[in-house]
Amino acid sequence: MIRLEGVTRRYGDELAVDDLSLEVAEGEVCVLIGPSGCGKTTTLRMINRLIEPSGGSIMVNGRNVMSMRPEELRRGLGYVIQSIGLFPHLSVERNIGVVPHLLGWDKQRMAERARELLHLVGLDPEVYLGKYPRQLSGGEAQRVGVARALAADPPVLLMDEPFGAVDPLNRERLQAEFARIQRELHKTVLFVTHDIDEAIRLADKVAIMRDGRLQQFASPEEVLNHPANKFVHDFVGADRALKRLVRVRVEDVMRSPAIVQEGSEELAFRVAAGRRRFVYVIDAAGKLVGWMDTADLEPDMDPAEALTRVDPAQASVRSDASLRDALSRMLGLGFRAIAVTDDKCRLVGEVTFAAVEEAMTEGDEHITNIAEEDAG
Ligand SMILES: Nc1ncnc2c1ncn2[C@@H]1O[C@H](COP(=O)(O)OP(=O)(O)OP(=O)(O)O)[C@@H](O)[C@H]1O
Ligand SMILES: [Mg+2]
The missing domain is CATH 3.10.580.10 (CBS-domain)
Structure with a gap:
């Protein structure tokens, strides 16, 4: 569904992403994780063509993204931006409706969808539909960002630290909710996080990056039991036995x-x-x-x-x-x-x-x- 082959992105002499190859199968969640500056956001931005790769190829749904018009590409991709990126002059309701509006949905359908999605991310529609981004906390804005990405029900989601600004309690709830939705909807998801626990909990596959290079691409169990190198070993941390428990359902x-x-x-x-x-x-x-x-x-x-x-x-x-x-x-x-x-x-x-x-x-x-x- 998403396939990167030898993808590279240069900034001057620096390689932000260096020969990255990975594949996210249809209906799977791949979590991209690694220290700050290792190239996670750059990778997501290349997939939806906010920036162009310096080399390599990116296929989404069997089509090379370079051969698609960016608007066409982006309609099939829900994107949660790291810096949230809500439109400041639009209400929460209209922010959520941005893509449905482009797709020509009627007013009532858009209004219903906005309510449904606010419920889903744990925000009371009565309170939040009419608010503007400046009236939201960071965590609330982030949840509106998630609702917006889901609005037109895209088959592919790119999520850049979608729960990064949410408090631990609500984060836990959102992760559980995300896992539940995913069991029903089987989206193809590339999910960026800094949080190894979040990665282990949500991922079918984990891609661990360092300085633009892929260190290990494997299931969470594999990463926990057989870290590919010392970097991955240290990144996963000492409590591997406890982390394994996150993968087992009661x-x-x-x-x-x-x-x-x-x-x-x-x-x-x-x-x-x-x-x-x-x-x-x-x-x-x-x-x-x-x-x-x-x-x-x-x-x-x-x-x-x-x-x-x-x-x-x-x-x-x-x-x-x-x-x-x-x-x-x-x-x-x-x-x-x-x-x-x-x-x-x-x-x-x-x-x-x-x-x-x-x-x-x-x-x-x-x-x-x-x-x-x-x-x-
Ligand atoms: N427009 C740019 N010009 C020059 N260098 C850039 C630019 N954008 C990103 N970089 C560099 O590319 C590298 C990767 O950045 P990127 O935003 O992908 O990191 P990240 O893994 O998402 O980090 P974080 O976890 O902090 O969000 C960094 O070293 C960054 O400084
Ligand atoms: Mg980033």
Whole structure:
């Protein structure tokens, strides 16, 4: 879908991008990462022809971009610019509508789309549609920039640090939202970031650059387990085992929990005779109410007394969360297992500390240890 072959960009004697070859397959997210000045933005700008390469070829959708008219090319590419680049004299609504307007959409369709997209990026349309860029914070403007890139539903997205100015909490939410949208829409995405955690979380492929040159182009697992050189090794950082947890979804390792329905807690006695010590209690709709430690149960007590009521939002993780989220929640609560719920707070499973441990060490024996190699 996007293919770069031997792409080079010179500024005077300097090579901002040096012989770069990479391919983003249809429906994949490729994250381009590397230190400041390594050529990430230059690469994106060449793909949509804001600047011309000094050498090499760039194909988008099987066509050489040099043979296309820039306007035609850009209609098929959503571009989130690093410096946001909203038009200061246009309202948020009109900024989002820039490309749909070019494509001749009618007013109502554009208005509906703007509302839908603001919702998607977590901004209340009632508050933000009529605002102007100067009335937005950096993070809000950035989210409007993401909405604008998505407006005409382009198959290819070029995103230059789209969440860079967003606070950690909203960034987390936007990443989750991005991953969810991507699972549905399968866009072809080239995504630039400085944040290795963001890269590992979102990427199908990671391209690591340094001084204009590609250092490694591989899956996140491959980059974590087999860094191509010392630069990549150091860039990824020391906590590779923890980073690996970001790649595993809770629903992939959860097991079925022991459950009783509220009001029938005496059943827990029977469960207690089985192997599980902790029994979850749900209401008639399947919503998590709390849990019982069957070790606390005594034959003459009312079983309901052993019930610890919980707020599902606090005491469970969503099935599409990462194992790292599950681990940090378990550590926060001091539990060795945690309930898994769906978007309606219904109990769907349980993740244990043992399962996290297993995922953390999986494939460990195959890991290339660059530091040791260098020492030897
Ligand atoms: N118009 C220009 N004229 C001269 N040099 C330029 C120009 N634009 C970029 N460069 C140089 O090219 C190199 C790559 O810049 P680029 O903007 O692609 O970096 P980047 O990887 O996006 O960095 P950052 O993470 O800071 O955004 C840098 O050394 C920069 O100084
Ligand atoms: Mg840049």
